[in-house]
Amino acid sequence: MPEQSKKRIPRPRDVNQRAFQIVQEATGQAPKFTPGEATEEDLRKNPHAVALGRLGGMKGGPARAAKLSPRKRSQIAAKAAKARWGKRAPK
Numbered sequence: 001m002p003e004q005s006k007k008r009i010p011r012p013r014d015v016n017q018r019a020f021q022i023v024q025e026a027t028g029q030a031p032k033f034t035p036g037e038a039t040e041e042d043l044r045k046n047p048h049a050v051a052l053g054r055l056g057g058m059k060g061g062p063a064r065a066a067k068l069s070p071r072k073r074s075q076i077a078a079k080a081a082k083a084r085w086g087k088r089a090p091k
Helices: 015-027 047-067 070-085
Strands: none
Touching: none
């Protein structure tokens, strides 16, 4: 599974605000914007929220698999395979 993209602060969408931001970066009044680069402050996460999310994720898949009948699991797998391999080639 690919790694999640890092959080970053995007430039403003408004043209005037974006121009203002670019001028500030050019004059050194604001740090330069580099896409994909995240600061340490952006990457901080609440450890309690991370732990809660991990708890739910760790038990969710196995609990669902135990609850499903073999026939239903087979149907889900067949649908996934059809979605994965049933795509038409581009013309």
